[in-house]
Amino acid sequence: MVLVCWRNLVVSLARGVVAHNLFGDVLSMNITVRYFASMRDKMGRADESLVIDGDTASVADVWSKVTGGQAIPDSTLIAINMEYTDADAQLKDGDELAFFPPVTGG
Numbered sequence: 001m002v003l004v005c006w007r008n009l010v011v012s013l014a015r016g017v018v019a020h021n022l023f024g025d026v027l028s029m030n031i032t033v034r035y036f037a038s039m040r041d042k043m044g045r046a047d048e049s050l051v052i053d054g055d056t057a058s059v060a061d062v063w064s065k066v067t068g069g070q071a072i073p074d075s076t077l078i079a080i081n082m083e084y085t086d087a088d089a090q091l092k093d094g095d096e097l098a099f100f101p102p103v104t105g106g
């Protein structure tokens with residue numbers, strides 16, 4: 001990991017650029033968002049990398065950001081780092097967030 005100090009910010013270059021203040025607080029975080037099956041078709045992409053301002057964001061916050069304020073569809077499956085969770089879960093720098101459409105079958 002490389003740390004660079006610039007104008008009272010410490011920038012970590014290990015996993016992309018993440019700015020920290022001198023107290024070590026994260027000012028932004030990088031996450032990867034993946035969309036599966038019909039979610040991929042609806043979003044028009046399979047995945048994207050996002051920089052989120054601040055040091056915390058919920059799944060619902062990210063969904064709102066990538067959809068322009070829409071609510072998460074009912075029965076959407078959500079995973080952070082390959083573990084199922086809910087829309088209230090908090091994300092951390094470097095997390096992978098995945099959205100899956102409801103599963104139906106017969």
